Each structure stands twice: as structure tokens, then as C-alpha cells.
Amino acid sequence: MGKHLIxxxxVPVAAVAAIVAACALGGRAVTDMTREQGAASLRAAVLDAAMQCCAIEGSYPSSLAYLEEHYGLVVNRDDYAVTYESYAANVPPSVRVVPR
Known part of the structure; x- marks a missing residue:
């Protein structure tokens, strides 16, 4: 009866546990990839808004807040940390976006 029980x-319980573990790991990888893609999209949106500002006003904005206030940029600060560094009015800003 021992082999029959196994x-x-x-065996089915172990198989189900392995499937659940694989799904959990796969879900985590998808979540991480989605967050990275979101960060890249937000960085592109910030740079696009800065370029639009430069095209309209003749200089790059000195702050991220200016883009949010005047160009409708929306930044999800709960999910992403954004660093915006402006060196000069005629130099594109340095933008870094990191998922939290």
C-alpha cells in the first residue's frame, strides 16, 4: 500500500506545488518587466514634454514641476522616483526614472 499511496x-500534490511555484515566479518576472517598461515610458514622456517646451518657449524647463504645471505631464510618484536635472536652458535635461 505504500507505493500505491505515493x-x-x-506525486499529484508535488506536481501541483511545482506548478504553483512556477506560476508565482513567472508572475513576479512579468510584474518586474511591466514596471521597467513603465519607467521607460515615463522617462520618454518627461523628455518629450521638455523638448516640446523648448520648441515652444526657446529653452528647456528648469524643473519637472514646470512641465507638470504647464504641459500637462503626470508623474506617478507612488510607483516611480524621478530625478530631473537641468544644467542650462539650451541643454536637454538629464532624466532618470526608477521603479519604487
Whole structure:
């Protein structure tokens, strides 16, 4: 009866546990990839807004807040940390976006 118990109970339980573990790891990888893509999209949006500002006003904005206030940029600060560094009015800003 010992071998019969192993085949009927333990093997299916172990298989289900392995499937659940694989799904959990796969879900985590998808979540991480989505967050990275979101960060890249936000960085592109910030740079696009800065370029639009420069095209309209003749200089790059000195702050991220200016883009939010005057160009409708929306930054999800709960999910992303954004660093915006402006060196000069005629030099594109340095933008870094990191998922939290």
C-alpha cells in the first residue's frame, strides 16, 4: 500500500506545488518587466514634454514641476522616483526614472 499511496497522493500534490511555484515566479518576472517598461515610458514622456517646451518657449524647463504645471505631464510618484536635472536652458535635461 505504500507505493500505491505515493503514486495516488504524493506525486499529484508535488506536481501541483511545482506548478504553483512556477506560476508565482513567472508572475513576479512579468510584474518586474511591466514596471521597467513603465519607467521607460515615463522617462520618454518627461523628455518629450521638455523638448516640446523648448520648441515652444526657446529653452528647456528648469524643473519637472514646470512641465507638470504647464504641459500637462503626470508623474506617478507612488510607483516611480524621478530625478530631473537641468544644467542650462539650451541643454536637454538629464532624466532618470526608477521603479519604487
Amino acid at each position: 503514486r495516488r497522493v504524493i
